[in-house]
Amino acid sequence: MLDQLYSQEHHIFREAFRRFVAAEVTPNAPAWEAAGLVPRELWLKMGAQGFLCPWLPGEYGGLGLDFLYSVIINEELIRGEGFGVGVPLHSDVAVPYILSYGTEEAKQRWLPGCASGEVVTAVGFSEPDAGSDLAAIRTTALPDGDEYVINGQKTFITNGYVADLIVTAVKTDPAAGHKGVSLILVPAHAPGFSRGRKLDKMGYHMQDTAELFFEDCRVPTANLLGQEGRGFAYLMEKLQQERLEVCIKCQVMAEECLAEGLSYAKERPVFGKPVGLHQANAFRLAEMATEVELGRTFLDSLIADHLAGKEIVQRVSMAKYWLGEMVNRIAYQALQLHGGYGYMEEYRICRLYRDVRALSIFAGTSEVMKLIISRGLGLRE
Ligand SMILES: Cc1cc2nc3c(=O)[nH]c(=O)nc-3n(C[C@H](O)[C@H](O)[C@H](O)COP(=O)(O)OP(=O)(O)OC[C@H]3O[C@@H](n4cnc5c(N)ncnc54)[C@H](O)[C@@H]3O)c2cc1C
Known part of the structure; x- marks a missing residue:
């Protein structure tokens, strides 16, 4: 389905980016x-070659390309061992908030750096006491003259340790529930902003995930994105592309896990024949391949709808739930096919297994996706 949408230019871009990843990412991934x-060097190199935010309009430093180029970058990073590189989060999740809701001055100031790699972005939504329930965030931003004074804390923030600019969810009206949520751009040099430690994670080790602190942190009121109190609506709109971006990760990592499991099962002999020729394992691989194929069909149809500007809330929630669970099933089975070797760091499936665990958690857990889907079915309290 997507094959028809990919042009010659997309294929050339994919080849160029694949070569870039092979030279600049794969050999460095273990380090x-x-x-x-x-x-930062990687960010700057990617920026110099047009691999950051390629969709941004030319006037802001981008190439004005379509979302398929983002898909290509996300896919090839994973295939080339860069599964923790925080570029898709920057290019396709954080920066779109600035283009859609920033003032013209903010766009002129920040977007060229976002495209060049001089400005790395993050999204600061989750807090120690509010992840799934973002209306419950407690970080406040109260006006003082022509500044906001921000107090609170964020956690689990991808790119948080290196980010220069954070799209931060705050309460500008703490008493108004989700209607009090606003989004504000917080530069890392703002007075009162600090970072905690880099968090030790189960997987995604190359990705810096950090806590952020705001103690009487002052930013100009012009850093508000859009209107006060509209933040929750902006989140709901932009979370669709964020979830699609994670769906791409789920699918490509499932494909990689399947490939690892299959090639190992064809090689390793047990009881006189390859692991995969024992019928239980052949059937297991047949089931895995079928699930991965179903995932690809579902994902591609969603990407096509997103490209066409269709509303995908219900279907992307289904995909985020199903693909997030599917990739975990595939990783589990692929590792199982490796026996003890699958548990060893030198085998790629070991790292894939660890890293896929987060996919059913971030950008909305499977349970939260089911909540959205069930509401879409008319099951509201
Ligand atoms: C590696 C990683 C990177 C991340 N990057 C970012 C980032 O860049 N920016 C950011 O803002 N956040 C980020 N997050 C945070 C992530 O979005 C949250 O962890 C996620 O939304 C879940 O929130 P929580 O951890 O507070 O869990 P909770 O909300 O406390 O949920 C706990 C459990 O309760 C379940 N649950 C919640 N509500 C319901 C319900 N109504 N019914 C049934 N079950 C429910 C959940 O599914 C989960 O199983 C990241 C997390 C990880 C692990």
Whole structure:
């Protein structure tokens, strides 16, 4: 289905980016995993070659390309071992808030840097006491002259340790529930802003995930995105692309896990024949391949709808739930096919298994997706 949408230019771009990943990402992935961080150098190199925010209009430093180029970047990063590189979160999740809701001055100031890699962004929504229920956030931003004074804390923030600019969810009217939520751009140099430690995670080791603190942190009121009190509506709109971006990760990682499981099962002999030729395992692989195929069909249809500007809330929630669970099933089975070797760091499936665990959690847990889907079915209290 998507094949028809990919043009010659897309294919050329994919080839160029694949070569870039092979040269700049794959050989460095083990070192970045150990360091818990992707160096700024990679961001700058990606920016220089048009691999950051390629969809941004030319006037803001981008190439004005369609969402398929973002799909290509996300897919090829995963295939080339860069599954923790926080670029898709920057390019396709955080920066779109600035283009859609920033003032012209904010766009001129920040977007060229977002495209060049000089400005790395993050989204600061989750708090220690509010993840699934974002209306319950407690970080406040209260006006004082022509500034907001922000107090509160964020946690689990991807790119949080290196980000220069954070799209931050705050309460500008703490008594108004979700109608009091606003989004504000917080530069990392703002007085009163600080970062906590880089969090130790089960997987995604090359991705810096951090706590952020706001103690009488002052930013100009012009840093407000859109209107006060509209933040929740903006989140609901932009979360669709964020979830689609995670669906792409789920699908490509499921494809990678299947490939690892299959190639190992064809090689390793047990009881006189390859693991995969024992019928229980052949059937297991047949089931895995079928699930992965179903996932690809579902994902591609969603990408096509998103490209066409269709509303995808219900279907992307279904996909985020199903693909997030599916990739975990595939990773589990692929590792099982490896026996003890699957538990060893030197085998790629070991890292894939660890990293896929987060996919059914971030950008909305499977349970939250089911909540949205059931509401879409008319099951509201
Ligand atoms: C690696 C990683 C990166 C992340 N990056 C970011 C980021 O860049 N920015 C950001 O803002 N956040 C980020 N997050 C946070 C992530 O979005 C939250 O962890 C997620 O939304 C869940 O929130 P929580 O952890 O507070 O869990 P909780 O909301 O406390 O949920 C706990 C459990 O309760 C379930 N649950 C919640 N509500 C219901 C319900 N109504 N019915 C039934 N079950 C329910 C959940 O599904 C879950 O199983 C990241 C998280 C991880 C792990």
